[in-house]
Amino acid sequence: MAIEISNAHAEKVPADYIRRQTLVGAERYVTAELKEYEGRVLGAEERIARLELELFVEVRGQVSAHAEALLRAARAVGALDVLVGLADVAHERGHVRPDVDDSQALEIVDGRHPVLEAGAAAFTPNDLRLDPDRLPDHHPDRAQHERQERVHAPGRAPRDPGADRRASSRRARRPSGWSIAS
Numbered sequence: 612m613a614i615e616i617s618n619a620h621a622e623k624v625p626a627d628y629i630r631r632q633t634l635v636g637a638e639r640y641v642t643a644e645l646k647e648y649e650g651r652v653l654g655a656e657e658r659i660a661r662l663e664l665e666l667f668v669e670v671r672g673q674v675s676a677h678a679e680a681l682l683r684a685a686r687a688v689g690a691l692d693v694l695v696g697l698a699d700v701a702h703e704r705g706h707v708r709p710d711v712d713d714s715q716a717l718e719i720v721d722g723r724h725p726v727l728e729a730g731a732a733a734f735t736p737n738d739l740r741l742d743p744d745r746l747p748d749h750h751p752d753r754a755q756h757e758r759q760e761r762v763h764a765p766g767r768a769p770r771d772p773g774a775d776r777r778a779s780s781r782r783a784r785r786p787s788g789w790s791i792a793s
Contacts, residue, residue, distance in 0.1 A: 613639035716742035
């Protein structure tokens with residue numbers, strides 16, 4: 612902080628002004644009052660910086676003491692954010708949750724690929740049914756599948772081949788508007 616006076620008025624400067632800086636066309640002066648005020652301002656800035664550091668260290672300590680809980684909460688919020696985003700997309704695009712059971716069968720009705728469907732080109736939904744119990748007799752995997760059926764874990768009964776068909780018929784009950792691939 613200073614009072615700047617041009618060289619043209621230099622002879623009018625009061626005697627209690629103290630020259631601080633010489634410029635090309637002027638001089639900068641300070642007074643005792645300005646020096647005192649400047650000292651208070653600079654002291655206040657230093658006190659503010661010191662208080663900010665003290666508060667920061669205190670808050671950092673509190674956060675550190677609760678870091679594990681905060682990280683768990685942050686992970687939970689992140690996971691929830693992802694799930695909500697996926698749920699929004701599923702709702703907007705009409706996606707449904709699959710029915711999962713213990714059979715080896717895979718049945719997709721009106722299957723759509725989300726990336727292709729989001730594109731500009733038209734996409735036709737497709738049905739797919741993969742069921743090792745319903746392989747044709749001439750299928751090359753039929754013999755392998757039948758061998759696997761005969762081998763079972765000790766203490767467990769052999770798998771009932773009809774169980775998959777019964778489970779499949781239970782899965783076949785879909786909401787109206789769904790079709791079942793055969």
